[in-house]
Amino acid sequence: MFMFMFLKTLALLMLCLITPWVSADESDHPLLSRYPNAEIGKWLYTEYEKVELPSGPVNNEGNLHADALIGDLTRIRYEIEGVSTFKVFENYRNALKTSGAKLVSVCELRECGGKDSGLLDLAAGVAGGRYYIGNYYEKPYFARAKLESAQGDIHVGLFVGGYDGDVWVQQVVVEEVPSQNTLISVAKDYLSVKPEQAPSGDQRTPEEKQEDHPMMARYPGARLSKFRSVEYEKISLPLSVVSPEGTAPVKLDLIGDISQYTYQAENVSTLKVYQNYLQAIENLEFSLDYSCELDECGGEDASRKLGQRMAVTGGIENYFRNPYYFVASRNAPQGRVVVAMYFGGFEGDVWIQQAVIEEKGTETDLIKVDADQLYQEIQQSGKALVYGIYFDTDSASVKAESADALKAISDLIQSHPELNLYVVGHTDDTGTSDHNLSLSSRRAASVVEALKADYAMESDRLEPAGVGPYAPVAGNESDDGRRLNRRVELVRRL
Incomplete structure (x- = not known):
């Protein structure tokens, strides 16, 4: 029972460890060369990944011990024709011993169980689904090893499964690395x-x-x-x-x-x-x-x-x-x-x-949009500044939040039938001048169209124009200055 629990938990942990996959620049890990004539079926490298690598065996409660590791992770699936799982596994085990690796955990054949132990799910997870795995879970071998290096410990997990004289090897290498969390520059x-x-x-x-x-x-x-x-x-x-x-x-x-x-x-x-x-x-x-x-x-x-x-x-x-x-x-x-x-x-x-x-504070706080106030400004200086007409960035479509400002302009026009106006669009100085000039003209035209459509303004009383960044009321060096420069002006037209 303990062995069954060990193998099933092992399978689940390895499934989490070695899926999903992505094609990349496929190559062997520098630590281990591939078995002769083996081909790479899947390859994935991930920097600084968190993984749990089983080390077994199960304890008296039937639970499997697993080490939580953080490191650079390389996962490779090799496919080999015309060879036994035993021969492949023995070569890998000998290579690990020769390198001075410590074998942490090993299981062979029946010790690893069959498809009822969860190994089929493990193999299917590696391939991307049961449809793609076939029967490559037979005559299984598993090994977990650890090596020490000057840069940090290196952990290796190997699962070898076969079918009809061919073998698939699932190889996982975790290279422990220190945290590297200063890569993003800030201002x-x-x-x-x-x-x-x-x-x-x-x-x-x-x-x-x-x-x-x-x-x-x-x-x-x-x-x-x-x-x-x-x-x-x-x-x-x-x-x-x-x-x-x-x-x-x-x-x-x-x-x-x-x-x-x-x-x-x-x-x-x-x-x-x-x-x-x-x-x-x-x-x-x-x-x-x-x-x-x-x-x-x-x-x-x-x-x-x-x-x-x-x-x-x-x-x-x-x-x-x-x-x-x-x-x-x-x-x-x-x-x-x-x-x-x-x-x-x-x-x-x-x-x-x-x-x-x-x-930001409410843009309508800049100047209260009121028909009487607009008229007083026009009487005093020939123009009135209007804030509270909103557009998305680089868009000329008038947003619904502009209704109060449009209503104030409509009230102004209706209250003073003698008044004809230029509706002049202004932008800040971010971006190219040509683009801003075009954008301001299109925004002014959109304001006029909105007034005609929603408030039945006479077409000959409003004429749109755009001057882009050429008539600022504040400097463009600050957010507040640019905010003031993005406006619509009503200019008296004779």
């Missing part, structure tokens, strides 16, 4: 004075620096897949994954400028990426408001939903395995800054969902 002065240069130690290309948020560089080697930036938008961030029955989930509701990113990193664990971003957040002196790791983030369904909530497009495909998530915040002169990040893995790669929210 601390972003939270006080916006930096003119990239963070020190930054290895990104000029294009990558332009794509990333100025406060925080991407994980080294990661590729930006999706990006979204919205001015003055609402967002709700989960601060709990599993709530007590009958209670609503805890959420953090925010309003501010939102920048969202989806990055893809290859051959690395979610753990390593997560730890590096946590260190970056600590370097920026943020407070950690909430975090969850692995099972704390709920089961597969909860993890998938959490990732989808954080994703730019709402989709994360299969990248919700081994999840990590955190929300952190700190105060800055411009307002509170909140960073939320979700990390999900699949087949040795990681998708990083990042959101940076910079809280």
